[in-house]
Amino acid sequence: MSLVSIRDVRKSFGTNEVLKGVSLDIAKGDVVAIIGRSGSGKSTLLRCINGLETYQSGSIVADGIEVAGAATNLRELRRHVGMVFQQFNLFPHLTAAENVMLAPTVVNKVSKAEARATAAEVLAKVGLSEKMDAYPSELSGGQQQRVAIARSLAMRPKVLLCDEITSALDPELVNEVLRVVEQLAREGMTLILVTHEMRFARDVGTKLVFMHHGKVHEEGVPKEVFAAPRTPELQQFVGQVG
Amino acid sequence: MSYKLQFAELLPYWNVLLYGLAFTIVLTVVSTVAGIAVGTAGAAARTFGPGWLGRVVAVYVELIRNTPFIVQLFFIFFGLPALGLKLSETTAAFLAMVINLGAYSTEIIRAGIEAVPKGHIEAGLSLAMSKWEVLRHVVLNQAFRKIYPALSSQIIIVMLGSAVVSQISAEDLTYAANFVASRNFRNFEVYLLAALAYLLLALLTRSLLRALGRVIFKAR
Ligand SMILES: Nc1ncnc2c1ncn2[C@@H]1O[C@H](COP(=O)(O)OP(=O)(O)O)[C@@H](O)[C@H]1O
Numbered sequence: 001m002s003l004v005s006i007r008d009v010r011k012s013f014g015t016n017e018v019l020k021g022v023s024l025d026i027a028k029g030d031v032v033a034i035i036g037r038s039g040s041g042k043s044t045l046l047r048c049i050n051g052l053e054t055y056q057s058g059s060i061v062a063d064g065i066e067v068a069g070a071a072t073n074l075r076e077l078r079r080h081v082g083m084v085f086q087q088f089n090l091f092p093h094l095t096a097a098e099n100v101m102l103a104p105t106v107v108n109k110v111s112k113a114e115a116r117a118t119a120a121e122v123l124a125k126v127g128l129s130e131k132m133d134a135y136p137s138e139l140s141g142g143q144q145q146r147v148a149i150a151r152s153l154a155m156r157p158k159v160l161l162c163d164e165i166t167s168a169l170d171p172e173l174v175n176e177v178l179r180v181v182e183q184l185a186r187e188g189m190t191l192i193l194v195t196h197e198m199r200f201a202r203d204v205g206t207k208l209v210f211m212h213h214g215k216v217h218e219e220g221v222p223k224e225v226f227a228a229p230r231t232p233e234l235q236q237f238v239g240q241v242g
Numbered sequence: 243m244s245y246k247l248q249f250a251e252l253l254p255y256w257n258v259l260l261y262g263l264a265f266t267i268v269l270t271v272v273s274t275v276a277g278i279a280v281g282t283a284g285a286a287a288r289t290f291g292p293g294w295l296g297r298v299v300a301v302y303v304e305l306i307r308n309t310p311f312i313v314q315l316f317f318i319f320f321g322l323p324a325l326g327l328k329l330s331e332t333t334a335a336f337l338a339m340v341i342n343l344g345a346y347s348t349e350i351i352r353a354g355i356e357a358v359p360k361g362h363i364e365a366g367l368s369l370a371m372s373k374w375e376v377l378r379h380v381v382l383n384q385a386f387r388k389i390y391p392a393l394s395s396q397i398i399i400v401m402l403g404s405a406v407v408s409q410i411s412a413e414d415l416t417y418a419a420n421f422v423a424s425r426n427f428r429n430f431e432v433y434l435l436a437a438l439a440y441l442l443l444a445l446l447t448r449s450l451l452r453a454l455g456r457v458i459f460k461a462r
């Protein structure tokens with residue numbers, strides 16, 4: 001049984017069809033790396049999975065919850081499906097710990113003390129125990145992104161969506177974030193990552209998805225796909241970025 | 243220029259003037275608190291609420307921002323009785339002030355909400371918060387921080403503008419000044435004193451709001 005099942009999803013913005021029938025099956029523990037040119041629909045696909053965007057046809061089921069327009073229980077869905085963004089999006093008026101504690105206290109109604117204990121645990125996991133009481137403006141980009149990951153982890157998601165989470169970072173800060181993601185992968189977290197880090201996709205990914213013009217153009221085991229891309233589009237893409 | 247100031251002639255009326263000053267202060271404080279509450283609700287409705295409610299609020303805001311305060315006040319005090327709603331001078335004054343500041347602060351707060359990066363809202367939603375929870379815990383603090391200076395200025399403007407309520411005989415500072423002047427004919431002294439009182443009140447309010455801002459939005 002797949003944890004996330006995407007069936008023939010179509011999505012348009014006005015007359016611009018951005019997803020043209022995407023299907024994907026993601027099992028528990030999979031680390032899916034989605035690659036592809038800018039504008040190929042990668043972000044839109046991720047955003048459909050946690051209901052930030054609606055789609056016109058097809059179906060998405062995530063951890064048993066059907067993501068289907070207005071009827072979706074978005075709160076329940078998003079408790080199971082976390083998301084980390086390119087721009088970190090930490091809440092600037094809250095410390096690192098308070099950023100992490102917010103959703104558990106507001107959504108899950110756990111006590112401040114319990115939320116703080118969880119915050120300490122997840123911030124330790126991303127290597128930021130000493131920064132619990134720092135404000136986002138006092139942290140580097142890499143540290144901010146690790147807090148953002150910890151903030152998602154505090155809700156104990158079954159799946160974590162990561163949309164180019166290292167693309168806004170200075171090159172020397174990329175690795176500290178990738179190491180955290182790699183550790184999550186090793187611990188069995190199901191991850192769906194849109195990434196431009198080809199080496200990371202090959203070494204850590206269990207599944208590679210190449211999107212092109214709103215479709216899954218090629219998919220498979222990362223090492224095999226990278227070693228022998230079948231389509232000329234992926235050959236060209238790998239040649240450019242690789 | 244050989245006018246001789248006779249402030250002593252105001253002394254018999256000190257209690258009238260003090261009452262007027264107190265009235266103006268209470269009027270300002272109450273309409274500030276209630277007006278900002280209205281403004282917050284209005285701004286929330288315009289940005290996070292259903293479209294029809296946003297349009298209702300927009301009409302309210304435009305109606306108030308494009309008519310003189312004194313006409314709004316007269317409408318409430320002299321106009322509404324025609325519909326059977328007869329308010330005392332004091333109630334009418336408070337109501338008009340809240341409605342007026344409510345409209346202006348709706349616009350100010352809305353601008354603050356719209357300046358909050360969309361990504362912060364999406365991050366909040368992605369953490370399973372409802373949009374109202376996101377508004378309350380993620381958006382409003384940032385919005386108020388951004389528009390606090392503008393809101394402070396508007397509060398001062400409204401405080402000074404409150405002098406107009408004397409026109410319906412609500413017993414504020416200006417009403418008290420008019421009253422005293424009509425008794426002792428010391429117009430120069432009375433209105434000079436009133437002007438100084440407003441000036442002091444404005445300066446005091448400004449520094450009070452600044453201090454309050456520092457406490458609420460503690461420095462990073
Ligand atoms: N909110 C939106 N409104 C209109 N068009 C959009 C919106 N978001 C994305 N698009 C369009 O959808 C296409 C795919 O965008 P996106 O999913 O962000 O691609 P990617 O993440 O692969 O770069 C692009 O052509 C983009 O312009």
Ligand SMILES: [Mg+2]
Binds near residue numbers: 043044164
């Ligand atoms: Mg994208």
